[in-house]
Amino acid sequence: MLIEIKNLTKIYNNFLAVNKINFQIGKYETIGLLGPNGCGKTTTIGMMLGLVTPSMGEILIENKNIKSFKRDEILERFNFASPYVELPKKLTVKQNLEIYGRLYGIKNLDKRMNEISNDLDIKNFYEKKTGELSSGQKNRVSLAKSLINKPEILLLDEPTASLDPDIGDFIRSYIQEYKKKNKVTILLASHNMSEVERLCDRVIMMKKGKIIDSGTCKNLIQKHGRNNLEETFLKLARSKDEF
């Protein structure tokens, strides 16, 4: 198992944001983290990235507690993209990729920058300031930044939020292709159920800080007697019972 989350808990003052969650992610698996707003997805991702200190519980990477790694050592293996986290707006796309490439200690940085910018089709606005880009362009640049170090573990928080269907599909197809060609483990938090069905091997459903169900998309749909993942999500999100 690459990642093991054991009894992970986060309490902010008296608010229980994440409540003793347990899950595992195998090497090269893609896991969808689903749940209504405020259910603890971002806090869980924050704890995995070392941005939030857990109140209780453990995060194990290859059976070793994440705390036992040096900060820079472990973060070199991770990366993250979210439309809610931006890159410096006044810097050009090229400058941003250069800086993050250097921060991640990438060798042959020019080659890697060329590779990733060709793959994600960002070369035509390479010299433009990031703040001047459209949402779709910004998302692609953000994804490029998150892949610059070829991370072993990629955390994606709603990577296609607020994108038109065409660009959304481009990003989803790219991630799908990237998964095939590269050895990467992905944790994807998303509200787009068709995206989750398309990309994820398994899903974890969260509600009020707890994991209420998990399994493959197909199994969950069958288990809850619904036609698709969206209907299953709605059933779980609106239910008063804990599963």
Add this chain to the structure above:
Amino acid sequence: MNFNKIYALGLRHLYLIMNSFPRILDLIYWPTVQIFLWGFISKFFTLNSEYYSNTVGVILTAAILYDFLFRASISFNMMFLEEIWSRNFTNLFIAPIKIREIIAALTLTAIIRTLIGLIPAVLIAIPLFGVSVLNLGIPLIFLLLALYLFGITLGLLVTSGLLRYGPSFENIAWASLFFLAPLGCIYYPIDILPFSLQIIAKGLPLVHIFEEMRSILMNNTVNYFNIFKSISISVLYFIFGVIIFYISYFGAKKRGTLINMGE
């Protein structure tokens, strides 16, 4: 320490400056205005004050040194605030860079921002008012070092506040230096302060720096013990600033404020 990573973070701020002419202009504008303002005040006092009668430019030199301190601190704060304003905070703190490397990068880059603003102003003062900070000689290097360390310390304390309280702490960033200025005895000797405030003022490196500057310019004597004292006090404050920064960083991780910190 990985110097490539320190360089990368420094480069981020250098690109920011180089990409914007108004930003460069802004860096130069305020120190230059200060030089003009204090240049004329200095000239007036030189002609009309008994205390300053034999010394041209003591006030202006003090103004330049104070501005150096001010710019160093503000530069440090500004670079940190830039990360918040651009909503880049999360990206920075999940990058494989050690906290001490972030501090080092901001500290080293702040000197470049400070000098971009101050060098033109210092050069203008020479032909316009006949005053050059270089008249302080070799001790100038040590005085600047003490000022720089203290300026960065103030920057560290303000950024610690930003980590602790979020962007709402921004206003304190601008006010922090004005709060200490009266106790710094920048333009007047320490004897002017009431005795109780003198005790507090002596705990700051500023008093020792500016007293020494006046002593060099007015009496032509250099007291290296005072200079050493000012650097030592600044180093102690700097260590204190770094500790507070680390405490705030770990506190922010506990409170979860590193996620989505933005405008």
